[in-house]
Amino acid sequence: MPRVAFQRLCHLxxxxxxxxxxxAREIGLSCTDCPDNCCTSYFQHHTRVEWAYFIKGxxxxxxxxxxxxxMRAESYIQQAQLEMSQGRTPDIMCPVNEDGMCxxxxxxxxxxxxxxxPNVHIRPDGKTFQFPGCFRAQKKTGSADPLSRLDRTPFYRELAALEKAFVGPRIARFPRVRLTLAEMIVQGPPKMSV
Ligand code: SF4
Structure with missing residues (x-):
C-alpha cells in the first residue's frame, strides 16, 4: 500500500x-537571487502520507x-517552543536546509x-481564503488582485483523499496531525495504528 500511495503522492x-x-511565470516571479528564504517560514503539516514519504526520503x-x-530538528523544536512562549511566530531555518538549499x-x-x-483555497463549507504570495510576488502584482491565482483546492482535496486511502477506514479514530517538519523528523515515521 505505501508504494501505491507514494506513487500517487509523487504524481500529485x-x-x-x-x-x-x-x-509564477504569469506574474514574472523567480526565486533567483532572492534575499529572503522561505524555508524559515513556520508551517505545520497535516497528513500521515506526506509525513511517511518524507521520512522514507x-x-x-x-x-x-x-x-x-x-540534531537541527531537536534544536528547532526547543527554539520554536521558546519563541511561541514569548508570543512570537517562530522564524527559524528548516532543519533540512543546508547552505540555503533543501x-x-x-x-x-x-x-x-x-x-x-498568490493563491486561493475554497474550503468544503464554501469559505474562501486568499493569500497574496511572498513579498516578491506582492511586489510583482502590486495592490492589484491577480486575476489568476493558483487554486490549491483540488490539490487539498486530492491529498485528503490520498490520506484517507493511506490511513484506511479507521482514519476518524486517529488523532489529527498538526506537526512541524522538525517534530515529524524527531518522532520518526507516523504510527499507523490507534
Ligand atoms: S523541506 Fe526543504 S523546501 Fe521545505 S522548508 Fe525545509 S528546506 Fe525548505
Whole structure:
C-alpha cells in the first residue's frame, strides 16, 4: 500500500509544481537571487502520507546528513517552543536546509511546493481564503488582485483523499496531525495504528 500511495503522492506533487510554475511565470516571479528564504517560514503539516514519504526520503540519505538534520530538528523544536512562549511566530531555518538549499528536495512537503505565488483555497463549507504570495510576488502584482491565482483546492482535496486511502477506514479514530517538519523528523515515521 505505501508504494501505491507514494506513487500517487509523487504524481500529485508533480502537478502542484506545474501549477506553481505556470502561476509564477504569469506574474514574472523567480526565486533567483532572492534575499529572503522561505524555508524559515513556520508551517505545520497535516497528513500521515506526506509525513511517511518524507521520512522514507530521510532514511535514504547518508547517515551523517541524517544525523545533522535530526540534531537541527531537536534544536528547532526547543527554539520554536521558546519563541511561541514569548508570543512570537517562530522564524527559524528548516532543519533540512543546508547552505540555503533543501537537502531533501524530492521529498519536501506540499506547502514547500506551493508557497510563494498568490493563491486561493475554497474550503468544503464554501469559505474562501486568499493569500497574496511572498513579498516578491506582492511586489510583482502590486495592490492589484491577480486575476489568476493558483487554486490549491483540488490539490487539498486530492491529498485528503490520498490520506484517507493511506490511513484506511479507521482514519476518524486517529488523532489529527498538526506537526512541524522538525517534530515529524524527531518522532520518526507516523504510527499507523490507534
Ligand atoms: S523541506 Fe526543504 S523546501 Fe521545505 S522548508 Fe525545509 S528546506 Fe525548505
Amino acid at each position: 506533487y508533480s502537478r502542484m509544481e506545474e501549477s506553481y510554475l505556470l502561476a 530521510l532514511n535514504q540519505v547518508h547517515e551523517h546528513l541524517r544525523q545533522r538534520i535530526t 537537502t531533501l528536495y524530492a521529498h519536501r512537503l506540499m506547502i514547500c511546493r506551493l508557497h510563494g505565488v
